[in-house]
Amino acid sequence: MDEVLNVVILGAGNVGTHLAHILKEKGFLISEIYSRNPMHAQELAAKIGCEYCDNLQDLNTEADIYIFAVKDDVLDELAAHIYLPGKIVVHTSGAAETNKLQKISDNFGVFYPLQTFSKSRPVNWNEIPLCIEAGNKETLDQLQQLAIRISGKVLKTSYEQRRNLHVAAVFVSNFTNHLLQNAYMLMQKNALPFDILKPLAIETVEKAFAIEPQNAQTGPAIRSDEKTIEAHEKLLDGQPEILQLYKEITRSIQLLHQNHS
Amino acid sequence: MDEVLNVVILGAGNVGTHLAHILKEKGFLISEIYSRNPMHAQELAAKIGCEYCDNLQDLNTEADIYIFAVKDDVLDELAAHIYLPGKIVVHTSGAAETNKLQKISDNFGVFYPLQTFSKSRPVNWNEIPLCIEAGNKETLDQLQQLAIRISGKVLKTSYEQRRNLHVAAVFVSNFTNHLLQNAYMLMQKNALPFDILKPLAIETVEKAFAIEPQNAQTGPAIRSDEKTIEAHEKLLDGQPEILQLYKEITRSIQLLHQNHS
Numbered sequence: 001m002d003e004v005l006n007v008v009i010l011g012a013g014n015v016g017t018h019l020a021h022i023l024k025e026k027g028f029l030i031s032e033i034y035s036r037n038p039m040h041a042q043e044l045a046a047k048i049g050c051e052y053c054d055n056l057q058d059l060n061t062e063a064d065i066y067i068f069a070v071k072d073d074v075l076d077e078l079a080a081h082i083y084l085p086g087k088i089v090v091h092t093s094g095a096a097e098t099n100k101l102q103k104i105s106d107n108f109g110v111f112y113p114l115q116t117f118s119k120s121r122p123v124n125w126n127e128i129p130l131c132i133e134a135g136n137k138e139t140l141d142q143l144q145q146l147a148i149r150i151s152g153k154v155l156k157t158s159y160e161q162r163r164n165l166h167v168a169a170v171f172v173s174n175f176t177n178h179l180l181q182n183a184y185m186l187m188q189k190n191a192l193p194f195d196i197l198k199p200l201a202i203e204t205v206e207k208a209f210a211i212e213p214q215n216a217q218t219g220p221a222i223r224s225d226e227k228t229i230e231a232h233e234k235l236l237d238g239q240p241e242i243l244q245l246y247k248e249i250t251r252s253i254q255l256l257h258q259n260h261s
Numbered sequence: 262m263d264e265v266l267n268v269v270i271l272g273a274g275n276v277g278t279h280l281a282h283i284l285k286e287k288g289f290l291i292s293e294i295y296s297r298n299p300m301h302a303q304e305l306a307a308k309i310g311c312e313y314c315d316n317l318q319d320l321n322t323e324a325d326i327y328i329f330a331v332k333d334d335v336l337d338e339l340a341a342h343i344y345l346p347g348k349i350v351v352h353t354s355g356a357a358e359t360n361k362l363q364k365i366s367d368n369f370g371v372f373y374p375l376q377t378f379s380k381s382r383p384v385n386w387n388e389i390p391l392c393i394e395a396g397n398k399e400t401l402d403q404l405q406q407l408a409i410r411i412s413g414k415v416l417k418t419s420y421e422q423r424r425n426l427h428v429a430a431v432f433v434s435n436f437t438n439h440l441l442q443n444a445y446m447l448m449q450k451n452a453l454p455f456d457i458l459k460p461l462a463i464e465t466v467e468k469a470f471a472i473e474p475q476n477a478q479t480g481p482a483i484r485s486d487e488k489t490i491e492a493h494e495k496l497l498d499g500q501p502e503i504l505q506l507y508k509e510i511t512r513s514i515q516l517l518h519q520n521h522s
Contacts, residue, residue, distance in 0.1 A: 072489065095489055115461055116479060121468060129457040153457060164451040167493050167507070168444040172458050173465045174480030175440050175510045180466070181474035181517070183429040190425040194470070196390040196414060197433050200376055201466045204434045205441070207382060209459045213442035218377060219435030228333065228356055232428050241516055246428070248509040249436045255502055256442065 005146065008032045008060055010078065011069035012040035014117035015092050019069055020048050022125045026149050032060040056081050064088060065146070067111060072096050079103045088139055094166030098133045098159045109134030109143050112162060116173050125150050131157040131165065182242050189239075214260070221253035266407065269293045269321055271339065272330035273301035275378035276353050280330055281309050283386045287410050293321040317342050325349060326407070328372060333357050340364045349400055355427030359394045359420045370395030370404055373423060377434050386411050392418040392426065443503050475521070482514035
């Protein structure tokens, strides 16, 4: 893949925006940004310096690869209205089937970056695992050549692996953030600054990946310190939602520990 | 506090070990390490280059400050057997009462470092919040002078604040580690390397502290994407413990979101 690859990105959300920037930075030609929302399409296209499009009938059909960085339920809708025989067409979803875009082209596949993206926060693409899948070997090879120019961590996954990875990512990201949200509420209620918890949160993650989580588990639940657990539950008495979450995760830790010990 | 403070540390576990090293590094005189377990006491004392003691009757009574870095349920036991009038005596617990050591000396207090410690992992003390409390102003002043030599983040807390902080720390550390443990099991089961989740976990924490967790929450639960939730639940069907945790935290996210929207 020595030639400059011509890329169209469909979707101007968090994933589409970050992908457009890194692909441009790595020397790919972004020829067009598509979004149903003309404002979003125009805004991102202006930053990248390319065309934009908000109507599928006007979509540039001359590109080499089409990256569908849209919500899962939009994929089917787009697949029903676009036909790009011979082109590489990939989606960026953790949950959608490998062949979700097969109606568009036989050279379908997946290009799933495992990260939580926000438009305002820079990311280190070289560290982001990229999961690739494809319906044929040629497409998979081309996706791999594209992927290794962006990230040092490219994985050829199966659909089964990717969707399990997506669930694992929900635990690691969405659920962890919810725990931090509960901690935030506790800190606020007690006039304590939330940010003093940051070194603890960072070290918790660092340690879990350094020594594996099963070796890092501490606290009243795993040591069955019922006195402390009761004191915590009493303290949370006036905050029923936080209390319920405390009880459920404490029980889950104890159940896992019993089954493994 | 220009003179060199003479410190005895009771407890040779994770907290005692890290405290002994940082206090020595900062120029304090560690005169003795006490532990019920003579091996532990001797091992740490050898590293610090000080005396050790495994019998309370032999405890050095000439130091300025005694730091009780022991499990909560050991504090009462020690307080029943030690009498050190006039000395500063502090514990390092997130949950024990401020006056837990009052029987030992009227100059009692608390010196609680908010971090998860392992003997094998270095910590950056300057970043670790130190919560201090005391029974009188002189003791609090002396604890503050000690604390600011170790950390850039010293907080005068109330017992109410500290024990709520301790519960928040359980959410941030013990509970987050449990989520990572569940993710670990999912990855293992699907022949995926756990460490590819690390950039996501780190960015999740960084983002939550940068923009506040309520602004960082994403995923199927908060957007009530029932189709994805059902697909995840089906995927977890053969792993009832992980499935239950998935359901409980999903419900908790949705409940919080309903109440706040």
